[in-house]
Amino acid sequence: MCELLALSSSRPARLTFSLHTLAARGGPLGRSHDGWGVAFYEGCDVALFREPRPAADSALVSFLETQGPATGLAISHIRHATRGEVSLANTQPFVRPLGDRTHVFAHNGDLPGIEGAFALDQSACQPVGHTDSERAFCALLARLNSLWLDGGPPPLQSRLSVLATFAAELRALGPTNFLYADGDALFAHGDRRLQRSGRAEPPGLWIRQRRCPPDTAAADQGAGVAVHTDGTSVVWVASVPVTDDPWQPLARGELVAIRDGQILTGEPTTAAGDEAARTDHAL
Numbered sequence: 001m002c003e004l005l006a007l008s009s010s011r012p013a014r015l016t017f018s019l020h021t022l023a024a025r026g027g028p029l030g031r032s033h034d035g036w037g038v039a040f041y042e043g044c045d046v047a048l049f050r051e052p053r054p055a056a057d058s059a060l061v062s063f064l065e066t067q068g069p070a071t072g073l074a075i076s077h078i079r080h081a082t083r084g085e086v087s088l089a090n091t092q093p094f095v096r097p098l099g100d101r102t103h104v105f106a107h108n109g110d111l112p113g114i115e116g117a118f119a120l121d122q123s124a125c126q127p128v129g130h131t132d133s134e135r136a137f138c139a140l141l142a143r144l145n146s147l148w149l150d151g152g153p154p155p156l157q158s159r160l161s162v163l164a165t166f167a168a169e170l171r172a173l174g175p176t177n178f179l180y181a182d183g184d185a186l187f188a189h190g191d192r193r194l195q196r197s198g199r200a201e202p203p204g205l206w207i208r209q210r211r212c213p214p215d216t217a218a219a220d221q222g223a224g225v226a227v228h229t230d231g232t233s234v235v236w237v238a239s240v241p242v243t244d245d246p247w248q249p250l251a252r253g254e255l256v257a258i259r260d261g262q263i264l265t266g267e268p269t270t271a272a273g274d275e276a277a278r279t280d281h282a283l
Helices: 019-023 059-067 132-148 156-171
Strands: 003-015 036-042 045-051 072-077 094-098 103-110 176-181 186-190 206-211 225-227 233-240 256-257 262-268
Touching: 003 103, 003 176, 003 186, 019 132, 036 103, 045 262, 072 176, 094 132, 094 176, 103 132, 132 156, 132 176, 156 176, 156 186, 156 256, 156 262, 186 233, 233 262
Parallel strands: none
Antiparallel strands: 003 072, 003 225, 003 233, 036 045, 036 072, 094 103, 103 176, 176 186, 186 256, 206 233, 256 262
8 A cells, every 4th residue: 555645834844753763664563665755845846866776775765864855745656556557657645737836746546437437638747657646637637727727826725626526536437545635635535544453444645744833942852843933733644643643534535725834724525435534624
């Protein structure tokens, strides 16, 4: 099972311990050893680092923990290959331009039949690799394309509406946990994932918010982020909790929008057969 991790912070932050923890799940502690990647936003553009190799023993992961860019928004993925060969083209996160922004997508799950369910516009986004996840990303951008024609971020509710409908359609194919960012906001959708019981069940994602007090030189280091400015709010989203303090599970079909370390809104994307989804967080 792939592992997802995202950070949204009100101040520039640097991934430290959590990137190492996620990498460990891509090696001896987990089955996800077929590649890793992380995308760091800087303004509207992205610095992307990927390798089609185990993350746990990667020198580049170690380098990024100490020398990686500070960022207010990052998405990371550890791959367990189910479709497509182990290659750079099949390694997440995937990035594409749309409007005046770089968009990032990472997915955990399996989507059999996606080729027939989502026809792609040949003039728009096309997959470079051979994964169901990248095809889902291209199909999503095709849905969002008209919203970005005028440049600048479209209304948040308009984006949430497209994402909610799209997520419900994906869930009908199979487990659909994804992280998507458009340079303005981070969107997280929770579904099911393979649990220790051996069954695919909720939760597929967990969320944690931490508000760091002012006058703290390096806040929240234990959670995996080094913050070098005061009064920071940080939101983490991950496949499993990466710290010992309380995290909140996302219900199946729950979609949340996050910006600058603040949870903006939740949108249940319940389809037939889905369990009821929450829209509130007590973090």
